[in-house]
Amino acid sequence: MLFGRTKSLDAILATAEKKGLHRSLGAFQLTLLGIGAVIGTGIFVLTAEAAQKAGPAMMISFVIAGAVCAVAALCYSELASMVPVAGSAYTYTYAVMGELLAWMVGWALILEYAVGASAVAVGWSGYFVGLMKSWGLDIPLALAAGPDGGGILNLPAVVISLLITGLLIVGTQESARVTAILVLVKVVALTVFVALTLPVLNGAHFEPFIPNGWGTYGVVGAAASIFFAYVGFDAVSTAAEETVNPQRNVPIGLIGSLLFCTVFYLLVAAGAIGSPLGAQPLRDAAGAVLAPGTSELTAKCQSVVATGLAEPLVCSKEALAHVLRSVGYQRIGDLMGIAAFVALPSVVLMMMFGQTRIFFVMARDGLLPGKLASVHPKFKTPHVVTAFTGIVVTLAAAFLPVGKLADYSNSGTLFAFAMVALAVMVLRRRDPARHRPFRTPAVNIVAPLAIIGCIGLYLNLPTLAKLVLIVWGAVGLVIYFAYSRSRSHVGRGIVEVDSDPNLQPELAQKPAE
Template identity: 60%
Template sequence: MLFQRVKPLDQILATAEKKSLKRQLGAFQLTMLGIGAIIGTGIFVLTAEAGQKAGPGMMYAFVIAAVVCALAALCYSELASMIPVSGSAYTYSYGVMGETIAWIVGWALVLEYAVAAGAVSVGWSGYVNGLLKSTGVGLPQFLQTGPFDGGGFNLLAFLVALVVTCLLVLGTSKSAKVNAVMVCIKVAALIAFIVVALPAVNKVNFEDFTPTGWGSPMGGIGVLGAAASIFFAYVGFDAVSTAAEETKNPNRNIPIGLIGSLLVCTVFYLLVSYGAVGAIGAKPLMDSAGNALATGSQALAAACASPAHINDLVCSKEPLAHVIRELKFPWLAGAIGMAASLALPSVILMMIYGQTRIFFTMSRDGLLPEAFSRVHPKFHTPHVITLITGVFVSLFAALFPVGILADISNAGTLFAFIAVSVGVMVLRIKDPGRKRSFRAPLIWLVGPLAVAGCLLLFANLSGKTLMVFVVWALIGLVFYFAYGYRKSHMNPANAHMLEPIPAAMPAEPKFHEGPQA
């Protein structure tokens, strides 16, 4: 059952050729999209959560997460260059391991993209609320955070997700141009932070480097627990692969966008985290038994509200601006807060973009209603599913805190990364002769290490997060067997809906690029 209905790769390519999106993105735009998707809430907001889980050991967490992502990026690059269509890990799994596995992966990607978009929206609202508070014109507390974080309805997070959704409906190329501007703003803010924070680094702040240890499975604390959370800071590079069907010369440009954006962001993250910890410290808050208080808990919120800890890095909703403010550069802190407020929407944009392209492809395969793959006659975007996704993302953002959303998103992402890493190795055996414009080096070392790294981080998510993932997967399986299994184009009863496999697919498929926007 699990490995049935494997969709031939040539048929996947033929389906994409029949009902495809316009190809309009180049290597630079893809790299900028990747940077736009990666640099966001992870570094601007979750630095505080990582500090609470691991103290200065968050430096190790950034390195561990980066290594796991780099291994997965090599696997993604090989598959994306072979199968340059929308759908990312879902499409790759369909062509290698079968429909049921593909469905589970596609369903898990909802956690990666839609929930992540909600998390970034919440992170954005934290910076904007901080700016409003500094001017004396702030929203009531009830409208600043959701009901699980001491408020009632996060109004700003709700609104920003809706605005980004409307932008995506208007068109991909327009979104990419706006994204490029936002990326420049974010990079400028991080450079300014690095220039000010690095000279203020004090080695004393690194003395108790791992105050919470390395962590334990399902504990969510320690260096590995922080790595499992800070992994969110790198989520997004794989969103580049969801743009494969809208990319010019995807066999060349997708690997460039994936690996290039990941390398750029890793360098920035290590410098920023070193500056943040070294400048003002990152001491976790402990309970009476000497255990670190759980992030997102009422106990931590109460401790952070006390005068003794209100200025601690681990308590800040806007940690980078907070560090600069503590270094007595209030004007620059305001500027970084403003930059985050202007630039974080680019991450929301890329996350919602990735989610809609996953759903678009699943609909095109018959696993979701056909309406989800309708393309707007004027804007040439999948407008129906974009609007539906945007509404749900807005509600996630309005109701849940950033830490919970980020960890749930990581569970889906890690599962997808495992599927892609396994898929590359399976395809090397099943179809060794297929043209690979990019080949992951040392695949029998890289692939197993990628799987092992993802499993390690997955196991170090909190028990509650893992429970949410299991429940979500079960809900997905119920929907699949109730609808997708019957409606799938791979169902023999629906075989007439499949695109015929061409007698001879070209070694390197060519697609119509369509008019430029």
């Protein structure tokens, strides 16, 4: 049967106990990791793209995207507390709806995390280049942007991607400590931004509030793009297998980090809109709104600056620093650039962290080559797949622009989130008696809302981003039927885990001192 291969929850939990990763993360660390994954490119970089689509109504866009994530988070929390293993939506789908759909979800998550990490790396590069320019050091365009941005290679994005890859190979605990420091930097920076911009907020800049309507290049379209600003929260669930008392701590980390970040997003958006720059979209000579990330918008931005006016918010690659400078805080604007410079790498880290753990668990199930699940004898991390992921992330960051990367990532994310919500409803009917440490409230309302919300946002992504998911999915199906299906442990009737200690981090011998 095409959809008949399911892996029982009991088998998944037994596998995790025998071939699990070291449990070292608590609720506080998970919440910090969640905040570190969420606050990043969406608010630091994609604010400009959201403004070009929705104008001041991007505040509504943040609420829409956050609401969809909130209902998805409640579904994630139930499954993550029941099945506290690596793999996130992939593992949940395997247990409930079968191997084929699980493969497709895992394949979509690869798109989410790898491309998402590349997007954040490119966003970091924009702040780094802007900061250097403020200090009198102009990085040549050829080395500061990919071909779509008029350059050849985004060298800063390449460097940060490679550094994060090395950090993840060293180990999760070290990564968590670094992330805790960077989360503090981001929270302080955004608090300062709110404190300096809200007192001088100009209410007139909120009119017209909805200049482009509600469509793809309006409020809902902006929500579909800045959905990327929230997606990091599900990376917390991929760390469930490395969490102490996951039944309690994973739901706290998921929901706590999401609520914390939503408040910040709305306050920061209000400060940016009310600044002297405003947030009104740029239009062509005929009055039509220009699509973000196009050469036409770039030309319009250049023409505005050439007249001696300040660069509009919708044109900036370092939006928050640019806003502070426009309010008269030149040096504090530089400090915001420094905050982004040191903090955005934590988002790259969490995206790559989630990516490697998805690869790890899919290889552990036999759907990908077992070598990918190898664990480093000293660092106890999946170093092979981490290195492979780092190469892919680096190449994408070197040549592609941030807006397109974010939209591509969103397409995979929305598919995975919808499958999680569906899995919750199916499992409630199929196994109602199973212990649920966290139960999604009003599941017959919350789960359908999550599915409808994900589909609605997907349909409002740019056409190319929607096609990326379809093409990526088709490639995944070819790989599944050509390689993975015949090698699947479930398909071959393998219940017990492999005895190879390299695939069992908990059993592997420690190296001699």
